[in-house]
Amino acid sequence: MEQRKLHEKSKKKEKFLSHTQNIEFTKSEEEDFQETTFEEETEDTSERGLKNLENIEFNPEVDIISKRxxxxxxxxxxxxxxxxxxxxxxxxxxxxxxxxxxxxxxxxxxxxxxxxxxxxxxxxxxxxxxxxxxxxxxxxxxxxxxxxxxxxxxxxxxxxxxxFENIDLEINREFRVNFIYENHHYINSLKKGSLGKFENIEEFIGEFLIAIANFSGKSDNWTREKFREIKEYFDKSSIVRDTLQEYMKFFQEV
Structure with missing residues (x-):
């Protein structure tokens, strides 16, 4: 009788492990956890499954599991x-x-x-x-x-x-809506080699704005005001900082 129980427990464990080997975890919101049904699951295997889930880390802001x-x-x-x-x-x-x-x-x-x-x-x-x-x-x-x-x-x-909204997200939204969106046509027309020389982020922001102003006919006052505004975005938001550094790298590689 005891050997039979041990045999059944062993079969259940093998069945559970065979299922878990087919589970794929992903950080893509659309690719959900593959559904797996465990029949007659023992307490031992349930705890094992929970530990597996606890080892999966998701950023709650950008890695939302979705079935949409x-x-x-x-x-x-x-x-x-x-x-x-x-x-x-x-x-x-x-x-x-x-x-x-x-x-x-x-x-x-x-x-x-x-x-x-x-x-x-x-x-x-x-x-x-x-x-x-x-x-x-x-x-x-x-x-x-x-x-x-x-x-x-x-x-x-x-x-x-x-x-309460993270200031990083709020500033990123202001940067994109108040600057990129409003000047999208001019910014989208810029090509490599269309900016003057620059060696750091402050010089890049200046040349970037001058190129937009030359293309759109905006005034020197607009360029100065936008420089102060975008430099402040850069200083306060890691998202904007990462974005502008990507822009600078693009225009540096001529």
Whole structure:
């Protein structure tokens, strides 16, 4: 009798281990945990499974596990000698499509679109933290796929409800909405070699703004005001700092 119980316990353990070998954990929001059913699970194997889960670390802000289907995808296209990000719509929801297209105007063609740069970038009419509005009723059904293959739920493009917002995210949103979005056409027309010489981030920001002003006809006062503003964004936000350093590296490599 005792040998039979030991044999059954051994078979259950083997069955559990064979299942766990097929579980794939991923940081992509769209690829959820593969569902596995354990019949007649013992306390020993349950604890083992919990320990496996405890070893998986997720950033609660940008690595949200989601079962929403991919409704939209961001791709980079070229029209003549102009590159630009465009949005592919896999749904019949044109309202969401038009609202999400505004997001792309906060990213110039030479910038890599990353989840942390998109997080909390938009608002709804309730929060009114941005003039890039995503309707509340449209955010819970779909995810969006980024050019690097990452997937994030559309709801994470807005600040979490009822939470004190991280200053890093707030400044990133201001930088993109108040500067990149408003000057997207001019910034997107810049190419390697179109800036003057620079050796550090302050010089780069100055040359970057001068190139935009020359292209758009903006005044010297605008250049000076924007320099102070963007330098402050750079000093206070690690997201903006990482972004501007990426811009500088791009224009340095001629």
């Amino acid at each position: 289907k991919i409704g939209f995808q961001i791709v980079k296209v070229k029209d003549g000698d102009i590159y630009e990000y465009e949005l592919i719509n896999f749904t019949n929801n044109n309202r969401a499509y038009e609202e999400l297209k505004k997001i792309l105007k906060t990213f110039p063609w030479f910038e890599n679109i990353k989840k942390e740069r998109l997080y909390a970038l938009a608002s709804d009419k309730r929060t009114a933290k941005s003039n890039i509005i995503i309707s509340k009723e449209l955010t819970f059904n779909y995810s969006i796929k980024l050019p690097n293959g990452d997937v994030m739920p559309i709801s994470s493009l807005k600040p979490p409800k009822g939470r």
